[in-house]
Amino acid sequence: MNQTVPLLDGVHAVVTGGASGIGAAIVRKMSEAGASVAAWDVKPPEASTFSGLDRAVEFVEADITDPQSVSAALEATESLIGPVHSLINNAGVTRDRLVRDMSFDEWDTVLNVNLKGAFVTTKIVTPGMVERKSGTIVNISSLGGKVGTVGQANYCASKAGLVGLTKSTAKEFARFGIRVNAIQPGLIDTPMTAALRPDIYDKKLQEVPLRRAGRPDEIGDGCVFLASNMSSYIxxxxxxxxxxxNI
Structure with missing residues (x-):
């Protein structure tokens, strides 16, 4: 009887913002697909977050806006699971407010975490990938970065910036066998969407042809695909x- 080899068998992966929310769902999906995963975050996950998995998930504390913290996290990760083959830039924050009311600090905080953070991790993790002539990066953007959202100018700007970062680095690193792609989630069931006013949530739901919100694990499935050899020419x-x- 033939046994199917997991899609990410032998892959060592890092997921930023991996201790909760969509990030934790990505970690679980990649682990279930055979990867050894390190969840980078500023706070550790709840004890039950990664229960039931066949392999342990390593938590590594990291402030992705700080190059020294990221360098230390990479060193710790390599000692725990080995060289990083796949980087999922998922970490993100929101500070929602209309532009006329938004403070400069609220703008800077979101751009620093969501966009600068992805640049920092990419810059620090890719030298090893370049040396090995292989690797994958997935940047978690948002449909807000495509169409904009009232009250989220900072967030949408950061997520649009991730698309530009994705396309530029895809061209830069292609010759080293490193693939860089992005995912733009739409309306996903998370604590953030659960906190929306019911009328606002219903309005957003009406914009979805499939008439339902997505699940965090469906974003994880996309990451598994883009990190695996099934997307080797993407x-x-x-x-x-x-x-x-928004099609």
Whole structure:
């Protein structure tokens, strides 16, 4: 009887913002697909977050806006799981406010975490990938970065910036066998969307042709695909996982 080899068998992966929310779902999906995963975050996960998995998930404390913290996290990760083959830049924050009311600090905080953070991790993790002539990077953007959202100018600007970062680095690193892609999630069931006013949530749901919100694990499935050899001829692509929203 033939046994199917997991898609990410032998892959060592890092997921930033991996201790909770969509990041934790990505970690679980990649682990279930055979990867050894390190979840980078500023706070550790709840004890039950990664229960039931066949392999342990390593937590590594990291402030992705700080190059020294990221360098230390990479060193710790390599000692725990080995050289990093796949980087998922998922970490993100929001500071929602209309532009006229938004403080400079609220703008800077979101751009620093969501966009600068992805640049920092990419810059520090890729030298090893370049040396090995292989690797994958997936940047978690947002459909907000495509169409904009009232009250989220900082967030949408950062997520649009991730698309530009994705396409530029895909061209830069292609000759080293490194593929860089992005995912733009749409309306996903998370604590953030659960906190929306019911009328606002319903309005957003009506924009989704599939008539349901997505699940965090469906974003994880996209990451597994883009980190695996099933996408070996795909780079510089922005994959929308949004149930057809805003097509």
């Amino acid at each position: 780079t510089g692509v922005v994959l929308e996982i949004g149930g057809g929203r």
